[in-house]
Amino acid sequence: MTEITTAWICLFLPLAATVAIALAGNALGRRAAGLLATGAVACSFVAAAVSFVSLLGHNPSSRSHVSTAWSWLTAGSLHFGLSILVDPLSVFMMLVVSGVGALIVGYSIGYMHGDDEERRYFAYMAFFVFSMLLLVQGGNLVLLLAGWGLVGLSSYLLIGFWHERPSAVAAAKKAFVMNAFGDATFALALFLLIAKTGTLDYQAVFTSAGGLSTAVLALVSLGLLGGAVAKSAQLPLHTWLPDAMEGPTPVSALIHAATMVTAGVYLIVRMSPIFELSPHVQDTAAALGAFTLVAAGLIALVQTDIKRVIAYSTMSQIGYMFLGAGLGAYASGLFHLLTHAFFKALLFLAAGLVIHALAGEQDIRKMGGLRRLMPKTYACFLVGSLSLVGIPPFSGFFSKDPIVAAASARGDAFGWMMYVLALAGAGLTGAYTFRLVFRVFGGEPSGFVRETFDARHGEGPLVMLVPVAALALLATAGGWLQVPGGWSAVSDWLRPVAAPLVEATTSQEALASALSVAAGVAGVAVAWWIYSARRAPAPEPWPELEHKLYFDELYDAVFYRPAATAARLLLALVEGPLVGGSIEGLSGGVRRLAALTRRLQTGLVRTYALALAASLAVLAVVFIAVR
Amino acid sequence: MRGPDVVWYLGVAAVMFSTGALGVLLRRSPLIVLLSLELMLNAANLALIAFSRGHGGGAGQIFALSVMAVAASEVVVGLGLIVAMARRKLALDVDKLTSLRG
Amino acid sequence: MTSHLVLAASAGDALTWVVWFAAALACVASGVAVVSFSNPFYSALALIGNLASLAVLYLLLSAEFVAAAQVLVYAGAVMVMFLFVIAYLGGRADAPWAGGPSLNRVAAVAAGGAILVEVLVAVGLDAGGGLSHPAHVGASFGSPADIGRLFLTDHLLAFEITSVVLLVAAVGGVVLGSHARRLQAEAEEAVPARQPVPARDEPPVEVPAAR
Numbered sequence: 001m002t003e004i005t006t007a008w009i010c011l012f013l014p015l016a017a018t019v020a021i022a023l024a025g026n027a028l029g030r031r032a033a034g035l036l037a038t039g040a041v042a043c044s045f046v047a048a049a050v051s052f053v054s055l056l057g058h059n060p061s062s063r064s065h066v067s068t069a070w071s072w073l074t075a076g077s078l079h080f081g082l083s084i085l086v087d088p089l090s091v092f093m094m095l096v097v098s099g100v101g102a103l104i105v106g107y108s109i110g111y112m113h114g115d116d117e118e119r120r121y122f123a124y125m126a127f128f129v130f131s132m133l134l135l136v137q138g139g140n141l142v143l144l145l146a147g148w149g150l151v152g153l154s155s156y157l158l159i160g161f162w163h164e165r166p167s168a169v170a171a172a173k174k175a176f177v178m179n180a181f182g183d184a185t186f187a188l189a190l191f192l193l194i195a196k197t198g199t200l201d202y203q204a205v206f207t208s209a210g211g212l213s214t215a216v217l218a219l220v221s222l223g224l225l226g227g228a229v230a231k232s233a234q235l236p237l238h239t240w241l242p243d244a245m246e247g248p249t250p251v252s253a254l255i256h257a258a259t260m261v262t263a264g265v266y267l268i269v270r271m272s273p274i275f276e277l278s279p280h281v282q283d284t285a286a287a288l289g290a291f292t293l294v295a296a297g298l299i300a301l302v303q304t305d306i307k308r309v310i311a312y313s314t315m316s317q318i319g320y321m322f323l324g325a326g327l328g329a330y331a332s333g334l335f336h337l338l339t340h341a342f343f344k345a346l347l348f349l350a351a352g353l354v355i356h357a358l359a360g361e362q363d364i365r366k367m368g369g370l371r372r373l374m375p376k377t378y379a380c381f382l383v384g385s386l387s388l389v390g391i392p393p394f395s396g397f398f399s400k401d402p403i404v405a406a407a408s409a410r411g412d413a414f415g416w417m418m419y420v421l422a423l424a425g426a427g428l429t430g431a432y433t434f435r436l437v438f439r440v441f442g443g444e445p446s447g448f449v450r451e452t453f454d455a456r457h458g459e460g461p462l463v464m465l466v467p468v469a470a471l472a473l474l475a476t477a478g479g480w481l482q483v484p485g486g487w488s489a490v491s492d493w494l495r496p497v498a499a500p501l502v503e504a505t506t507s508q509e510a511l512a513s514a515l516s517v518a519a520g521v522a523g524v525a526v527a528w529w530i531y532s533a534r535r536a537p538a539p540e541p542w543p544e545l546e547h548k549l550y551f552d553e554l555y556d557a558v559f560y561r562p563a564a565t566a567a568r569l570l571l572a573l574v575e576g577p578l579v580g581g582s583i584e585g586l587s588g589g590v591r592r593l594a595a596l597t598r599r600l601q602t603g604l605v606r607t608y609a610l611a612l613a614a615s616l617a618v619l620a621v622v623f624i625a626v627r
Numbered sequence: 628m629r630g631p632d633v634v635w636y637l638g639v640a641a642v643m644f645s646t647g648a649l650g651v652l653l654r655r656s657p658l659i660v661l662l663s664l665e666l667m668l669n670a671a672n673l674a675l676i677a678f679s680r681g682h683g684g685g686a687g688q689i690f691a692l693s694v695m696a697v698a699a700s701e702v703v704v705g706l707g708l709i710v711a712m713a714r715r716k717l718a719l720d721v722d723k724l725t726s727l728r729g
Numbered sequence: 730m731t732s733h734l735v736l737a738a739s740a741g742d743a744l745t746w747v748v749w750f751a752a753a754l755a756c757v758a759s760g761v762a763v764v765s766f767s768n769p770f771y772s773a774l775a776l777i778g779n780l781a782s783l784a785v786l787y788l789l790l791s792a793e794f795v796a797a798a799q800v801l802v803y804a805g806a807v808m809v810m811f812l813f814v815i816a817y818l819g820g821r822a823d824a825p826w827a828g829g830p831s832l833n834r835v836a837a838v839a840a841g842g843a844i845l846v847e848v849l850v851a852v853g854l855d856a857g858g859g860l861s862h863p864a865h866v867g868a869s870f871g872s873p874a875d876i877g878r879l880f881l882t883d884h885l886l887a888f889e890i891t892s893v894v895l896l897v898a899a900v901g902g903v904v905l906g907s908h909a910r911r912l913q914a915e916a917e918e919a920v921p922a923r924q925p926v927p928a929r930d931e932p933p934v935e936v937p938a939a940r
Contacts, residue, residue: 603728605660605721609651610837617843624851630745630789637852639753639786640864643760643779644731652837658769658815662776665807666760669783672799680790683864686881688795689887690873695798696891700808700898703887706814707905713818 003054004067010047010094012138013040014130021123030118034109036120040619041105041129045098048077052091062497063088066139066201077198085202088499092334093136093266099248100341101129102259103467108250110464111356120317121161125254128154132259136266141190141200144267148186148227151260152179157565158255159247171243178240182230192216206273214278224267228285231316232264235292239551241315245307249352251493257314257348258341265318265337268325269498276328276501283414286326290421293319297428299548301435302541305362306351309436313388314344316425320403323418328501329406331491334480336403338490339395342478343387344488346350346471350381353460353468354440360450361538364436368444374459378441380472385437387475389430389520395479397517400426402484405504419512426516430523438531442622484509636677643670655720657712663704668698749789755782756768782802792871 017040021033053061068083084090105125112118131154134278135147145198152175160172184596193200196216197208209217228234233241244256254262268275268285275282293316300312317340324333354370355362356378371378387394390401404426407418445453459465482490484506490501504512544550600607643666650663672691678729712719759782762775780803787796869875880888 359909601728603725605724606652606833606837610833613648613652613840613844614836617840617847620844620847620851624847624854628743630749634852635749635753636786638849639756639805641845641848641852642757642849645841646757646764649837649841650811652841653834654764656769658811658818659764659766659772660770661771662763662800662811665776666763666779668869669779669803671785672795673783676787676790676792676795680862680866680870683866683870685870685875686884688792689884691792691795691878692798692876693887693891695802696895700801700894700901702807702810703898703902704905706810707902708749710814711905719818729743 003051003086004084004089006047006050006068006092007084007137008067009089010044010051011084011130011133012096013044013047014126016040017126018130020072020121021126025119025490028119028131029115031109033119033122033611034105034112034437035307035331036125038102038106038109040126041098042102042127044133045102046099048091048094052088052095055086055091060492062364065205065494068107068139068302078194079199080140080142083143084137085139086137087497088493089266089270090136092338092494094133096338096341097129097132097136097314099220099473100130100345101125101254103348103470104258104345105129107253107281107352107464107467108248110461111250112248115463117161118394121158121248122350124154124157124161125251126447127418128158128255128260132263135263140202141205144270145183145186146265148231149183149405151255151263151560152176152183152191155179155255155260158251159244161247161251165246166296169387171240171246174466175240175244178237181249182237185223185226185230187223189220189227192220192223201273201600202270209274209277212277213541216308217274218278218281221271222401223458224271224274225281225285226340228267228322229288230264231267231565232261232322233265234288234319234322236296236551238292238296238315239548240490242303242308242311242548247306247309249348252311253345253348253352256311258346261314261318262337264323264340265321265333265385267324268322269330269334269405272325272328282326284326286323286418287414289319289322289326289413290418291319291325291426292316293425294421294428295549297425297432300432301333301428302545303432303568304365306354306364306367306436306440307348307362308447309364309432310344310347310351313347314340316429317344317388319425320400320422321420324403324406327403327406327410327415327418330405330408330500332402332496332500333401335490335500336399338481339387339399342471343384343394343396343475343485343625346380346384346468346475347388349464349468349471350377351358353377354381356460356464357454357457358449361448361452364439366446366452367440367447368443370453371441373445373453373455374441376465377459377468380468381441382437383472383475385433388433388522390426390516390521390535392517392560393476393479395475395477397513398482398484401513402482402504402509403515404516405484405509406500406502408512409502409504423515423519425521430525431527432523434527435531440526442532476522477509484513515520515612522540549620633677633681637674638671640674640677643667643673655722657705657709657721660721661702661709664705665702668694670689698720745789748785752782752785752789755779756786767813770812773815774806776811777808780808789865790871792870794873794876803926 014037017037017568021028021036064085064087066083066085068081070082071079072082073080075247087094105122108121108125112121115121120213125501131147131150133147135144137153138144138147155171160169162168190200193205198206212220226237230237241256241261245252247255268282275285279469294549296312296555300309300316303309303312316337321333321336321340324330324336353546354367354374357370357374357377358367361367383394390396392398404419404422407415407422409415410418482488484504530538531544547553647663647666647670650666651660654660654663672694674696675685675687677693679691709719711726717724724729756779759775759779763772763779766772766775779800784799784804786795787793788798
């Protein structure tokens with residue numbers, strides 16, 4: 001069937017590009033490497049689109065196909081195949097990953113132009129796209145875990161891309177270690193599943209999940225949730241995301257906004273049958289999402305690095321997606337994932353244009369007045385910001401509000417608490433987003449901008465402007481895929497895979513939309529009051545927010561210090577005396593033995609003759625005795 | 628056979644041999660060492676001749692003649708070495724010749 | 730008649746014993762003398778005495794040719810060479826027992842004594858066996874004709890190899906001697922040779938590059 005063939009092509013094209021770039025080495029030109037990577041991801045998108053169209057031709061109830069290439073791992077009674085799953089959810093994710101990925105990789109051709117190691121960058125980017133596709137297309141949990149780990153690896157490689165910078169290396173390590181914690185809980189959940197059900201194929205697991213005890217189900221879902229929380233940078237495993245901004249801006253756009261960090265949401269939706277059997281864990285997911293939503297919004301208010309503001313914003317919006325998935329509004333969560341990919345990538349890429357034009361400066365306190373100097377960038381950034389805040393008719397409006405409505409549709413106290421938190425988050429979103437817009441683009445050009453900005457270079461090369469424009473278009477128009485009260489293309493598409501647990505009524509939807517738009521506008525107004533109209537001075541930032549709610553300090557004290565002390569102790573007590581000492585002892589012993597033996601070489605003929613005579617005497621005794 | 632048995636000759640040979648061995652081990656002058664070495668070789672010769680008489684075959688005497696020839700060659704080389712040492716003004720003392728010391 | 734023969738035999742026997750004792754004593758004494766004298770000249774002379782007494786013992790063992798060869802070759806040629814060298818070197822004296830007993834000395838005496846004891850024991854143990862019945866030998870035993878025949882038939886290889894060894898030793902001796910002479914000549918040349926220092930006004934001597 002076509003959709004399966006094209007799905008395989010979609011999966012392996014980026015891998016082929018990575019291998020080609022890696023093997024060609026310096027024989028491949030830098031531009032050529034970039035074009036190869038972009039072309040591969042773009043062809044992947046075309047293949048995904050063909051899969052999508054082909055699936056449309058099928059009956060909605062028969063849109064799930066598993067295709068196994070060969071048997072990957074056989075151990076006793078366990079059997080895992082190298083299989084991919086082509087169903088509405090995976091095709092949806094494939095389109096997002098390859099589509100937005102192609103735009104961002106194309107943008108990187110301009111952004112990374114002139115870097116010494118461009119080829120390595122494009123190889124890594126293509127590898128990341130392959131890993132993410134493996135994650136979403138994996139036909140069983142083992143391949144999902146494999147893709148999970150590989151995206152973690154790609155993230156590490158790309159965050160630490162400029163490896164001469166110690167801060168980048170530290171950030172990469174931090175990201176990897178925190179994700180490893182999530183990977184561990186994920187793996188433990190899988191071990192439990194293997195022990196209890198003996199299989200890791202989706203369908204088999206879901207059918208046998210009904211027979212498992214509540215405790216096992218809770219543990220499995222908790223393990224899966226742990227992995228999702230780490231990968232999606234939700235509280236409490238969120239501290240790696242702001243540091244990950246050390247990587248190049250396109251990396252932040254692709255990995256830490258559009259795709260990798262949304263893998264947690266994908267996991268919850270994909271494993272929704274398991275989560276639905278442990279409602280408490282699902283509620284925990286929703287609660288974590290809601291708290292992250294508010295906390296990240298608060299912290300974003302005091303950030304001074306343009307990329308960090310957008311990073312905390314990402315954290316906050318993924319909180320919305322977690323909230324949606326946790327409440328059971330899977331389609332809404334995924335729709336928000338789609339629109340978020342558009343406008344967040346747009347914001348990052350536009351920020352990249354700003355950073356590029358200001359020769360690498362990222363501190364917003366030094367910026368100002370870029371509105372007139374970079375009008376196209378300003379327009380795109382504004383589109384993204386309006387979409388983020390959720391102002392109609394931009395896409396964020398259509399995707400965010402159904403989640404808020406779902407909280408009210410739940411009806412119980414928990415639902416109302418989520419409702420209030422989501423609305424507060426909308427207000428905060430408006431505030432920090434437009435604080436950023438007014439600081440960077442509003443007012444008069446600052447001294448720094450006047451010195452650094454060079455009007456001759458324009459806003460950037462065409463290869464960077466075109467993807468930004470495309471994303472701006474998508475951010476504007478993408479929301480119209482699903483209009484509450486009108487049509488619901490996304491929900492219908494995803495219904496066979498993830499039927500929603502709650503459905504809001506039209507009036508609840510309307511009320512939620514009105515309230516969240518009002519909250520967003522209120523936030524924008526506050527930002528305008530302080531930063532644009534300058535009617536009131538900016539308040540002093542709270543130290544708790546400046547220290548990002550002291551999470552870093554907490555983890556440092558609880559995890560890092562003991563580990564470092566233990567390592568130092570082991571070095572002093574074990575490594576030195578035992579390991580080094582044993583080798584030292586061995587070599588010293590050999591040396592001493594050699595010194596002893598050396599004393600036999602006196603150089604005196606008489607000693608040697610004495611040795612001869614003595615041995616002769618001994619041998620004579622032997623011969624006499626033996627006779 | 629008239630006179631003492633072969634055993635007695637072997638006894639004399641043994642005493643001569645150990646005397647020569649002591650000379651090799653205890654003396655410092657290389658000339659004396661060579662002379663002691665000759666003593667040991669002659670003791671061996673005596674033993675060979677005694678055995679040859681004991682068994683009645685001439686092989687022992689042939690062997691003894693060959694030993695004599697070899698001893699002569701060895702003395703030539705040894706004395707050549709000693710003369711070379713003296714020419715280079717090295718001390719003729721085996722305890723001082725330790726350049727092969729490890 | 731037989732009593733005469735027996736008397737003559739016993740008298741001959743006694744005479745043999747006496748000669749044997751004298752020669753054996755001379756052997757051992759001269760051996761000890763070789764090892765004990767501090768003057769190498771005296772040691773060499775003692776060795777000559779040792780060789781002579783050995784020749785007597787060989788004669789008692791009916792090995793006439795070997796006895797003659799011993800006196801002619803060993804005492805006559807090899808020891809003369811020894812004496813030449815000792816004379817050339819000046820016969821430096823060397824105190825054998827200076828320094829008192831050391832580990833080396835004690836160990837050497839122990840080893841030598843052990844070897845002696847062991848050989849005596851070995852010989853003594855076999856006394857009851859194959860050594861107590863010496864074979865009867867004919868008149869030609871030990872004669873030059875006998876030796877010659879053996880050399881050229883049964884032991885031809887030994888004969889040839891021995892001659893090669895002698896050749897090698899002769900060549901080696903010449904090489905050692907000439908090498909030493911050449912080295913000494915070079916040592917004498919190196920001392921007075923020196924490059925003549927060119928005067929300041931003269932241009933330095935140009936050495937044409939070898940092509």
